[in-house]
């Protein structure tokens with residue numbers, strides 16, 4: 001994950017104060033358990049208040065006038081409700097854009113298929129490319145480093161310019177040799193450590209740019225066609241969105257994504273199409289500097305956000321994921337994932353959020 005985490009700078013800007021406020025928010029039924037509470041910017045930290053968080057789902061069900069500052073975006077050929085902020089052009093919110101079935105499909109793909117080589121993940125730098133992590137986790141397998149193997153072999157850059165060769169493979173627990181335990185990691189642990197995977201053109205996090213020389217596959221057709229359709233409200237008239245890359249973010253209970261601007265794509269008139277799956281979160285949309293007070297909104301499973309034009313210059317981030325059972329709002333997903341085959345996915349998604357954001361790079 002990216003975004004600054006300098007504790008000394010933590011409260012210097014309006015964006016950072018909002019991040020801190022929401023990160024430390026505790027649901028009312030857990031408030032009493034917090035030992036230390038302090039005050040920050042007039043908000044009780046460790047308690048907190050979500051009354052300023054915009055809830056677009058509530059606007060969907062309420063008929064009547066929209067709150068001040070919020071409008072609707074009507075676009076020919078796009079028949080779903082789309083909301084926008086009148087003072088933040090280029091930002092669009094499509095609540096409930098995906099059905100529960102579609103959400104389950106993309107959650108499965110995000111866990112099973114998207115982390116597969118040649119797509120890179122945050123684990124690639126440590127272990128080289130690992131195939132079938134999801135299957136290995138379901139079967140409770142263990143990743144071990146091996147002396148000489150033709151399986152899972154991948155060259156990888158150690159950071160000092162030297163190329164190292166890493167050999168890892170999944171084995172059954174019973175196959176682990178004596179003394180090998182310390183160099184082994186459970187596949188389930190690795191699954192929990194998965195933070196991102198990249199699809200299509202591969203993003204190089206160390207250079208914060210796309211590395212077209214890295215091997216890659218095209219964005220899957222179904223994801224490309226979903227992104228093209230959903231991008232319509234943000235697209236210049238007569239143009240079609242070209243999905244060339246995607247970043248998949250995996251958030252565990254205490255993960256956050258610090259405020260940042262995505263500026264590595266050539267044409268900012270094209271949107272980033274951002275899909276939310278799993279647990280609810282708070283998303284902050286700020287200004288062109290961190291000094292502007294950000295607007296907070298809930299993102300739920302199935303919501304889609306578009307950021308194009310001026311909105312691409314705005315700081316944004318995710319300070320808080322809701323994983324407590326009363327706040328995560330994934331009951332439809334829970335019923336849909338009740339089959340025996342899905343229990344691993346259900347267990348994962350009950351405490352996680354996945355975000356797939358699709359980009360046109362050129």
Ligand SMILES: O=C(O)CCC(=O)C(=O)O
Nearest residue numbers: 247249262274318355357
């Ligand atoms: O998780 C999200 O909703 C936002 C992700 C994001 O901003 C990014 O990956 O650049």
Ligand SMILES: [Fe+2]
Nearest residue numbers: 260261262316
């Ligand atoms: Fe972003």
